[in-house]
Amino acid sequence: MTLNRRQFVQGASAAGALATVPSVAMGADSIKFGSILDTSGIFEAYGKPMEKAHILALEEINAAGGLLGRKVEMIPYDTQSNMALYTQYARRMTRRDKVDVVHGGILSASREAIRPSLRKAKTLYFYNTTYEGGVCDRNVFCVGTTPAQQSAILVPEAIKRWGKKIYVLAADYNYGQITTNWIKFYAKQAGGEVIQADYFPLNVSDFGSTIAKIQKAKPDMICAVLVGAAHLSFYRQWAAAGMKKKIPIATTTMSSGNEHKILTPSEGDGIIVCQSFSPQADFPSNKAFLAAWKKRFGHTNDIHEIAASSYDGVRLWAEGVKKAGTLDRMKVIEALESGIGYTGPTGKVTIDGKTHHVTHDMHLIEVKNQTLTIAKSYSQIPPSDTQRVCNLEKNPNDTKQYEIKI
Template structure:
């Protein structure tokens, strides 16, 4: 009898010790769960990234009012990366080593993501990336929630070429995403019987756009596919309207044009142009109505909300669901628990593919009206499976192609 009592006591001690260890693993920040929020409040990307910061902080606030992570408060640790991709890597390391964050919500551009990728892989942390991108990447330390080319770019090409013509000009910022996107666009346009009549790149953040516009006017395309990022979009559309004032200019299909950019360009200068996203503010969903009301109450206006902001907002909820289910906040544990998550978001249902850690997303094409809002002209209606590596090249060929682009940026 004494033997059984002794074994029972030992078992209870072991269980208590195990529970204590698990608790320490889950809440290693004195009862608080720290998350990194790393975007740009200043510089060329500020117009695009400030709404993402706002949305992440709103989601954290909402989740905290509902009990946080297993009763523990989420504490955001935020820094301004100032639109400098090297600074993203430095600050991500600070967040992990000094601030002891459990996860990082970060980045718009692929250049900044590449720097943070190096850091989260080095320290085995986790990045949630919410912007549409070129694909051609998988990491055990990143959950990719933005669209891949088959979910955004390829549907937009087919619809636009079929509706506006087959002479295409490509313009973009001079970094990884636009170059890869234009490689894909070129392939798809040729498959549709179209041709690329010109291609031009603008340094990220530059307002020197006249050379690109002059090339556009000389080549007289039916369509401009635009992969410019940041506030260079403002200069591009402003000068395009000025220099093309005497002619009917071609329609522009944009893949990274923010509502804040449209507000600053002026709706009258951009009415009739197009954009491809997985979220427009005009979507008629109850989750979107609730989100817009909460955003309005917190920030006073909803004019600047963009797709990556709503995706990041959903990303916080996806992470919180995983964290509340998981036995610890260890990055590889959370990563695996996130692979089973889905959420009804303001952009519709988002769920993470368990095989490639990318999100299934619904894509829409919108035409800008005279109020600066988007009228949805086409939708996939259902979420599209993410294809990380476009199938007309091998994975090895794509990775080599992108690696050369990345080396050129580093140099």
């Protein structure tokens, strides 16, 4: 059979029309919620609980009658820890599925891969992960913790407990470097000093010489911004060298991958962390969240900070839609910018209209026998890093991610 150009074009457009028909017909009256996460591959430990958080939040919303009298339908995409799939699936969500909102993205690279195309397609986007801060885009809401929110509490508290000299060990990419700068900033403010900062590529797993160097420098504490599986070796080698009792450790990165459960008690106990969520926090809204999670998924072992903030993201979006009374993107954005808040697993969360980031509670947490015990809670910490550079009230057309200079 020969096929000329015209026949080919006719055939292809007919096939295209066929492919689009069912999805339009199917979801005519449900609200479409696009979920885009790495639920397989090397980031699945992050992505799977985040997807569960989306499922739980939407089921609760639907059980309460949905939004604007309509059910919310989740359209999940698994990006398989592959950055190339993000752009592809984002296009599919906006063109074929015509979703009303997109939630997801884990690594900063994945967010930056889809942010421009979602803005262009005028699809509202929620990024709910702990990240390095600085995204300034009216189409995006960032519901995760930023470095200043962690360091502003962790560093002064550690200095108060242990002394003034800090040795920083950080992952050698933007998150590690930016966080280190904030640690330096807050150390100086609290009268302390970063005497040395060492950066490590993500695949470094031998810290023997580093441990010797740390002992030579004699700091009062270690501040660790180590990321990923290879870097976990540091805690093991530190304990094996018998240093655990001599120099204490504060870290910004324990528990996003449930690291405190991977390390044995003798390696992890006594490390202090600062984050917005702890399964041990016993205020009512967190207890309700944990109970609902347990009922839906059987156990709560896998919940981490960014799963809790993913849940926050969905609930905040729902509040915005309720307040706007419509799904129109600009009206929802304006409703969210008015300072919408709600109380959930991480306590009270309020959207900061100028930056589209969140003000939320932070907890100083001690690792104890593989659990996260809250030592002290700090209420309503603003995203002060992004606030320095981003003002969407003044520059509504801004789309940059700022590198925050200190």
